[in-house]
């Protein structure tokens with residue numbers, strides 16, 4: 239069922255409210271029945287303003303820090319890093335909730351029966367319905383986030399003419415300065431932090447009722463059959479005068495009939511959502527249960543493929559709703575943060591979380607939803623060039639483990655396991671080549687080339703020689719701690735395995751991109767190629783595991799949520815079952831050790847494990863971890879629970895479910911690589927593979943029954959397919975899809 243369905247109100251519990259969004263505007267709809275509450279977000283509502291936080295004392299202390307690390311004086315190095323390498327000020331600014339709209343029926347609706355609320359994922363429309371036991375009148379509310387009008391649009395209706403009274407107020411705790419209204423529009427405005435940044439949020443009523451009024455902080459409509467509510471917001475991030483922008487947007491939207499706006503919204507949303515479809519055989523009688531009942535019920539003895547299908551649709555829905563058009567990238571809470579001071583500032587954590595948000599984009603045929611991330615990388619570029627120069631005396635572009643709306647690149651917090659890590663920009667940069675691989679878009683590659691090139695240039699300067707290899711220093715393996723032979727603990731290190739894996743990928747991407755774009759700087763190409771050859775390789779340690787650091791230290795937390803050293807397995811394709819079986823065994827051991835020691839305890843960590851098992855082609859382990867994610871780390875509204883809510887787990891798991899069905903890299907495409915027994919019959923349409931290919935697969939009794947692949951109109955593509963042990967070479971001729979049944983394969 240492509241919907242989330244509930245028969246009880248959320249009763250003020252955010253974890254039961256349901257999200258809608260158009261990329262810029264987001265709302266959690268509480269679905270309260272006898273009243274209503276929307277909790278609002280706008281993507282540019284951040285506290286504060288752009289700053290230069292590069293520590294001016296970094297460069298003077300860098301050599302000393304490196305000497306201390308190489309001499310094994312880790313605690314001394316860590317102490318000096320605390321002073322010399324942290325950002326000044328220490329932390330980035332934070333994302334904030336926009337506010338709340340509270341609705342009530344002015345005493346006409348105090349109790350109700352036959353309550354229902356639904357989020358239809360096929361149309362991105364939320365609806366509630368409730369009947370008054372006293373009057374028998376049915377009240378409904380339909381809500382959606384229109385991208386065309388940049389408004390949240392809600393239509394409240396009653397089944398009997400002239401019986402709807404509706405009052406609404408806009409609030410933002412104590413964080414706004416003015417409330418204004420006229421007859422049909424109410425707006426609040428205020429500062430965002432101590433600088434000049436400010437916001438405005440407004441709503442407008444359109445109704446067939448009488449007596450529409452603004453009174454104090456409320457808009458009130460009486461004796462109506464319907465009230466259509468338009469809500470929007472703007473900040474100085476995009477608008478000189480947010481108040482004008484809000485009032486103009488509301489005016490423009492309210493000029494259209496509700497039905498026109500709704501039809502436009504559905505058409506626009508479907509142009510994303512309908513690109514892919516996934517279905518499995520399941521017990522249809524379960525559709526009578528609510529989503530929450532199904533979530534409580536599902537386990538290995540109570541399978542529910544219907545819920546898994548909804549969960550995957552929901553992941554695609556969330557990406558479309560939080561990252562489309564010219565919005566900012568989806569942050570830790572996507573675009574659904576309820577706090578003024580949110581967990582981790584609801585920022586962009588780029589040592590896993592932001593990257594995970596975008597894992598489903600390419601494979602789920604939503605590559606364009608990744609574009610806000612690339613626009614953000616272009617914003618980060620000049621800041622990262624400054625950070626590279628001022629803090630490390632290097633050319634190029636660097637970013638640490640967090641960024642903010644202004645593309646800040648300096649170190650974040652004083653948290654040694656995470657802060658002193660220069661790889662955030664490099665990891666993000668690897669998304670460039672991957673996006674190109676899936677889209678064949680050379681213009682995109684050209685536009686993003688400066689980020690890739692500058693990222694490589696940074697490491698050409700920053701890497702230092704150690705035992706004939708080139709290593710990062712200082713660095714960490716996010717966010718783990720090691721134990722040295724004498725029992726002392728450390729985080730700071732050189733050449734952590736993850737860094738080397740990212741750099742192998744980055745340099746290779748640069749080499750391939752430079753060749754395509756005809757880079758003429760031969761000395762740059764030569765130096766990059768020399769660096770690439772001197773990066774350390776992956777090593778296997780005493781437990782048969784992939785070593786996380788250059789030395790085979792004990793891990794302080796063997797069940798740590800980060801599994802950074804398996805980056806080569808996923809998201810990269812450096813470790814593969816057919817290409818590197820020995821490393822694959824070690825990767826499996828590493829995962830087992832993490833899980834045996836309590837790993838996977840945050841939603842995103844479990845989702846990464848799921849992706850890694852998909853790459854190991856272990857369908858049953860994928861299925862078990864997917865159930866564990868739903869049982870242990872999923873809220874009643876199907877949002878991922880770190881805890882608290884963090885959206886990366888939804889996106890990571892969506893990507894993993896797709897990768898259980900199809901995996902492709904530059905060498906080959908694998909069909910149904912990790913199909914669990916529980917998914918023995920199903921179909922998927924519209925999955926994306928590399929070189930812009932689109933795949934339809936069907937299977938029955940656990941065996942592939944048909945495959946259809948089409949490529950872009952303008953090129954001929956040779957492909958190597960694998961299904962189990964069977965290998966097949968095919969060529970996609972311009973615009974002609976390839977189709978075959980399993981017998982032919």
Ligand code: FUC
Pocket residue numbers: 570582587591656717799800840842880884
């Ligand atoms: C990293 C993770 C945490 C959390 C935070 C936002 O620091 O280690 O678990 O996801 O980012």
